[in-house]
Amino acid sequence: MTGVESGVIAPLPMEKFAALEAAPGIIHTFLGRVAGLDVQVDRAQALQRLDSFHRTAREELGLDKRHVIVGEQVHGREIAIVDERTPAPVAGVDGLITASPDVCLGVYVADCCAVYLAEPEKRVIGLLHSGRKGSELGITTAAIERMRTEFKCDPAKIVVQLSPCIRPPLFEIDFAALIVAQARAAGVTQVHDCGICTGANPDRYYSYRMERGKTGRMLALLALRS
Structure with a gap:
C-alpha cells in the first residue's frame, strides 16, 4: 500500500x-x-480529504466521465432506480439500481457492507449500503425484488457479492450472514462473501467501531461497460 508523501496523491488499493x-x-472496485x-x-471532513483519491481511482477505471450517484445512506431499506438524469445524492435511500451505462453507482462504508448485485444478461446492476439495521430490515431482499419486478431479472442469474465488513467477534451481530441468507432465500444461487472483517484489518480498511467514529470511508463502485 502506498502512503501519502509530500502531498502527492498515491494510488488507492x-x-x-x-x-x-x-x-x-461489469466494472467494479472496492477502495x-x-x-x-x-x-x-x-x-464530511473525511470524505473531503478522500475525494481526490476517489476521483483518481474513477479515472483509472475509465469512469471519470460518468454521472456518479450515491444515496443519502440513512441505514434503511429504501431503494432508488436511477439513471443519468438522477440528481445525487439520492435522499432517503441506501440502495441504488440502474440499467444505464452512463452512470457509476457508489456506496461509502466503514464497517457496514457494500452489497454488489449484477445481472449481466439484462445489464442491470445494484449497489447497497447494508449495516446491521439495513440488513435486519431486508434491504437485499428488497433490491432483488425490485430487479425482478422492474427489470424482469431472474434471481438465479443475479450475482451477489459482499464487501469486507465488520464481523464477530468484533461486532455482536453477523449481518453478513443475514445478507447471504436473504439473497439465497430470494432465489440467488451466485452469492459470494469475501469473508473479511474490516475491524480486524486496520492497515487495509477503515472501521467506524474500532476507530470510535473518527475515521475515513471505503468506497464501493459499480458500473456497466459502455
Missing part, C-alpha cells in the same frame, strides 16, 4: 472480486484505506 470480474460487462492520510475527523 483497488480491490476486485473474482465473481464480478467473471461477470461480463480501501489510504495509508498515511489523516481521517480522524467527522464524516
Whole structure:
C-alpha cells in the first residue's frame, strides 16, 4: 500500500472480486484505506480529504466521465432506480439500481457492507449500503425484488457479492450472514462473501467501531461497460 508523501496523491488499493470480474460487462472496485492520510475527523471532513483519491481511482477505471450517484445512506431499506438524469445524492435511500451505462453507482462504508448485485444478461446492476439495521430490515431482499419486478431479472442469474465488513467477534451481530441468507432465500444461487472483517484489518480498511467514529470511508463502485 502506498502512503501519502509530500502531498502527492498515491494510488488507492483497488480491490476486485473474482465473481464480478467473471461477470461480463461489469466494472467494479472496492477502495480501501489510504495509508498515511489523516481521517480522524467527522464524516464530511473525511470524505473531503478522500475525494481526490476517489476521483483518481474513477479515472483509472475509465469512469471519470460518468454521472456518479450515491444515496443519502440513512441505514434503511429504501431503494432508488436511477439513471443519468438522477440528481445525487439520492435522499432517503441506501440502495441504488440502474440499467444505464452512463452512470457509476457508489456506496461509502466503514464497517457496514457494500452489497454488489449484477445481472449481466439484462445489464442491470445494484449497489447497497447494508449495516446491521439495513440488513435486519431486508434491504437485499428488497433490491432483488425490485430487479425482478422492474427489470424482469431472474434471481438465479443475479450475482451477489459482499464487501469486507465488520464481523464477530468484533461486532455482536453477523449481518453478513443475514445478507447471504436473504439473497439465497430470494432465489440467488451466485452469492459470494469475501469473508473479511474490516475491524480486524486496520492497515487495509477503515472501521467506524474500532476507530470510535473518527475515521475515513471505503468506497464501493459499480458500473456497466459502455
